[in-house]
Amino acid sequence: MSRGAIIFGLWCLLVTGSYSYAAVTGYSPFADGRRAEGARGPGGVFIGRGGPRHK
Amino acid sequence: MQSENCPNCGAEVIFRSPALPARICDYCHATVKRIAEGVEKAGEVAVLPFDVSPVQIGTTGEYGGKHFDVIGRIRLGYDQGAWNDWLCFFTDNSYGWLSESDGQFQMVIERPIDGESSELIQRLAQGGDVEIGERTTIDGSDFVVAEARWAKCIGAEGELPFAPETDWDVFNVDLRDAHGFAANFEREEGEPPAFYVGRYVTLAELKAKNLRAIHGWKMPVYG
Amino acid sequence: MAEPPEEDPPRPWGEGNTPAPAAPPAGSSGRTVVVPPDSSMAAAAEQFNCPNCGGSIEVKAAGYTVSIACQYCGSVLDVTNPDVQIIQRYEEEVRKLELPLGSRGVLRGTEWEVIGYLRRSELGAYPFDEYLLFNPYEGYRWLDTDGRGWSLGNQLVASPQQNGLVGFQVDGEFYEPFYAQTPTQVDYVLGEFYWRVAVGEEVVAADFVRPGKMLSWERNDRESVWTLSELLEPHEITDAFGIDPPSGGGLPMPHQPSPYRKKAGLFLKIALAAGFALLVVTSLFGGTSDPQTATINLATNGVEQSAKIGPITLERARQAVTVSVRAPGIENSWVDLGYSLTNTETGEVYEADNVVEAYSGRDSEGSWSEGSRSSSSKFSMVPAGTYQLDIYAAGTQWRESGYSSSSGAQVEVTIQRGATFYSNLFLALLVIFAPALWQWWKHLSFESRRKSDSDFSGGDDDDD
Numbered sequence: 001m002s003r004g005a006i007i008f009g010l011w012c013l014l015v016t017g018s019y020s021y022a023a024v025t026g027y028s029p030f031a032d033g034r035r036a037e038g039a040r041g042p043g044g045v046f047i048g049r050g051g052p053r054h055k
Numbered sequence: 056m057q058s059e060n061c062p063n064c065g066a067e068v069i070f071r072s073p074a075l076p077a078r079i080c081d082y083c084h085a086t087v088k089r090i091a092e093g094v095e096k097a098g099e100v101a102v103l104p105f106d107v108s109p110v111q112i113g114t115t116g117e118y119g120g121k122h123f124d125v126i127g128r129i130r131l132g133y134d135q136g137a138w139n140d141w142l143c144f145f146t147d148n149s150y151g152w153l154s155e156s157d158g159q160f161q162m163v164i165e166r167p168i169d170g171e172s173s174e175l176i177q178r179l180a181q182g183g184d185v186e187i188g189e190r191t192t193i194d195g196s197d198f199v200v201a202e203a204r205w206a207k208c209i210g211a212e213g214e215l216p217f218a219p220e221t222d223w224d225v226f227n228v229d230l231r232d233a234h235g236f237a238a239n240f241e242r243e244e245g246e247p248p249a250f251y252v253g254r255y256v257t258l259a260e261l262k263a264k265n266l267r268a269i270h271g272w273k274m275p276v277y278g
Numbered sequence: 279m280a281e282p283p284e285e286d287p288p289r290p291w292g293e294g295n296t297p298a299p300a301a302p303p304a305g306s307s308g309r310t311v312v313v314p315p316d317s318s319m320a321a322a323a324e325q326f327n328c329p330n331c332g333g334s335i336e337v338k339a340a341g342y343t344v345s346i347a348c349q350y351c352g353s354v355l356d357v358t359n360p361d362v363q364i365i366q367r368y369e370e371e372v373r374k375l376e377l378p379l380g381s382r383g384v385l386r387g388t389e390w391e392v393i394g395y396l397r398r399s400e401l402g403a404y405p406f407d408e409y410l411l412f413n414p415y416e417g418y419r420w421l422d423t424d425g426r427g428w429s430l431g432n433q434l435v436a437s438p439q440q441n442g443l444v445g446f447q448v449d450g451e452f453y454e455p456f457y458a459q460t461p462t463q464v465d466y467v468l469g470e471f472y473w474r475v476a477v478g479e480e481v482v483a484a485d486f487v488r489p490g491k492m493l494s495w496e497r498n499d500r501e502s503v504w505t506l507s508e509l510l511e512p513h514e515i516t517d518a519f520g521i522d523p524p525s526g527g528g529l530p531m532p533h534q535p536s537p538y539r540k541k542a543g544l545f546l547k548i549a550l551a552a553g554f555a556l557l558v559v560t561s562l563f564g565g566t567s568d569p570q571t572a573t574i575n576l577a578t579n580g581v582e583q584s585a586k587i588g589p590i591t592l593e594r595a596r597q598a599v600t601v602s603v604r605a606p607g608i609e610n611s612w613v614d615l616g617y618s619l620t621n622t623e624t625g626e627v628y629e630a631d632n633v634v635e636a637y638s639g640r641d642s643e644g645s646w647s648e649g650s651r652s653s654s655s656k657f658s659m660v661p662a663g664t665y666q667l668d669i670y671a672a673g674t675q676w677r678e679s680g681y682s683s684s685s686g687a688q689v690e691v692t693i694q695r696g697a698t699f700y701s702n703l704f705l706a707l708l709v710i711f712a713p714a715l716w717q718w719w720k721h722l723s724f725e726s727r728r729k730s731d732s733d734f735s736g737g738d739d740d741d742d
Contacts, residue, residue: 005544012552012710019556019706022699023563026598026659030701033599033619033657036627062325071380072393074469076364077326084334084349086326088361095360097368101394101471109415135473135500157472158417159435188502199437202501235436255435258415269414273389 057105058270061087069270074102103136108155109258109266110141112213116261117278118162121145125153127213131206131225138206142215150216152251153261154239161237162261163253171250175200179240180248185228193230193238193252202229231255326361328353337369344369371468376521377409377421379469383518385430385510388416392519394469400460410471418472421515422507426531427524428515429492431507438493438504444734446486446493448506453486453493456532458733460484462496489535509533530728538721542714549714556706564703566600566694576687578611578673587693588666589622595662598697602654604690605634608673610683612636615691616670617655621663630655634689639681656697667693 022028058067063085070078070089074097077088094102114125127142138156145151154161168180175191189200208221228240235255242248258266262278328335333350346355346362355362372379381392394410406424420431434448441447444455462483467475486493492507509531512523530536572585592599601617612635619628632655638647669691675683729735 009548015706015710016552016555020559023559025596028658028699028702031658032655033628033630036629076368086335088326095364097371100476101467233437233439275415
């Protein structure tokens with residue numbers, strides 16, 4: 001077991017671990033969907049706080 | 056290595072290499088020069104080794120489950136070199152030949168030629184010739200001709216199953232297969248031809264004991 | 279003969295003082311005892327003194343030059359004296375060798391003495407050195423070098439088995455051909471050999487290799503010899519004989535094992551294991567589930583219509599969401615889509631756009647078609663909660679086409695929990711396999727350089 005092979009093994013472990021994390025959480029740098037800038041409801045209605053809500 | 060006697064004082068002078076042309080006597084410091092073929096042609100031709108074998112008369116060993124004693128030897132020389140055939144006497148009163156050539160050993164046992172189905176062997180028995188690399192089948196295995204040469208007996212010692220002469224010529228053919236087995240054919244002018252079959256062995260697997268002690272080398276312990 | 283000294287000298291011709299037995303031993307078949315004739319023991323040594331004063335001489339060496347001088351009167355002996363010539367020549371030649379004759383060393387557990395040296399070549403080109411090693415109880419071995427590395431060779435007693443069309447097998451190991459049958463000659467010989475090899479002796483040689491070993495076949499009309507050599511580590515030759523290891527460089531040797539093979543194999547194994555793990559993770563967590571569908575019937579007149587899907591419950595802390603759309607009937611028109619995924623409790627909105635389109639027609643080259651009637655948008659890391667998906671769709675005809683287009687479009691939108699991000703998988707596999715493939719490339723590059731010298735590479739050498 002050369003030193004190079006051990007380092008490569010750790011590298012593969014790192015890649016596999018990262019890949020597993022991405023698979024479980026659904027991460028991908030190639031994903032299409034983006035989080036929108038502000039919160040909006042369906043039909044384009046802004047359903048954020050829209051202002052203070054005290055009485 | 057070989058020892059000579061100093062021409063000046065008679066002490067033993069040991070030449071480690073046959074190629075060494077001269078050395079100083081350790082006792083009287085005279086220069087002793089060797090006369091040997093090829094010594095003067097350094098760079099052009101090799102010098103043949105001294106006749107020093109690890110086997111000697113009295114060496115014992117085991118082959119095929121039987122114990123043997125080395126009781127005799129003939130030495131055969133040809134233009135390119137020489138080899139030894141050591142006669143081995145087994146405890147069941149049978150014989151074998153331990154053939155020593157170029158540092159390698161074969162143990163072969165004589166057997167009658169008449170029963171051999173190999174066309175090549177029968178052709179040799181009739182006085183025919185062979186080529187290096189020719190193939191034939193012996194005992195169901197594929198053998199190839201490794202050597203074929205005329206040699207002259209240049210030395211004999213110990214107990215031998217024939218008359219104690221040297222200077223006779225023999226045509227010797229060496230065959231080997233892919234599994235370490237060996238076969239020899241020998242034909243002497245005016246004599247019935249002989250055929251031997253056996254295999255290549257090492258001194259270690261023969262569990263050889265009472266080997267010759269050679270100056271400057273540690274004797275291995277086998278078996 | 280002088281009295282034998284105390285220690286036991288080698289006596290190749292028997293003891294000489296063994297008495298003959300009184301009668302042949304029982305069971306003999308006419309055996310006789312032979313007293314060895316002294317035929318080959320002619321006088322083999324002479325004294326050689328200084329012609330000037332009769333004193334003993336010595337060999338003086340200055341670098342590679344050797345002169346023979348008298349120890350007593352100091353005169354340097356004339357080189358025209360044949361005896362002086364012989365000694366001087368031998369001593370000078372021996373000193374030129376990288377590995378001097380007479381050197382002793384332990385290689386792989388056995389002690390060996392260097393007794394002979396050959397320089398051979400392919401009719402003058404590509405010279406290499408061969409040393410003959412000797413141990414009286416072990417026989418002979420060969421030590422070869424071409425300047426790149428040392429190999430220890432042993433002559434085989436069993437001829438190798440042919441394997442396939444051109445390869446050979448020894449002890450179950452396969453050797454592939456490397457050098458085709460090549461005339462090889464002796465250019466220089468010094469010292470002792472077990473056959474009377476001389477300058478000019480020629481054989482036809484072929485070599486077969488496997489990593490770390492070389493099988494050599496040499497033959498002429500007198501004999502056919504197989505030798506098996508193993509490549510030595512540089513430290514083995516230094517530890518045994520004290521000479522410097524070869525400087526290396528140049529192409530890899532024919533039987534040099536690739537230093538990258540093991541590492542590349544290991545890296546690939548690790549990468550494959552990681553790749554497999556990625557696939558398992560993808561199948562466990564990377565899929566989609568719980569589809570909900572809405573259908574909009576549009577006219578392809580550019581007027582926007584909307585639809586809703588909900589409620590959509592997302593349970594995991596974070597997850598992906600896939601919104602896929604298909605409009606199978608559209609022709610030469612497109613549908614613009616906008617999505618808003620709103621968390622009905624917090625009001626957070628996630629947006630995406632998409633388009634499905636299909637165009638076709640004929641031109642000088644025949645029919646063509648373009649576009650895709652289905653598509654998907656993937657939302658990443660959407661938090662848990664209850665959501666509503668608002669869909670805004672507008673269909674438009676492709677007026678410039680002049681071809682017929684659909685006037686309406688039935689648009690089917692499906693939302694599912696989760697997403698299969700193939701792009702993630704591809705990126706992860708790439709990043710995992712890249713180092714492994716780099717190691718493998720280094721191995722292949724080494725092997726390519728090693729094989730470039732072979733006569734059998736099937737490669738792209740144009741000359742010879």
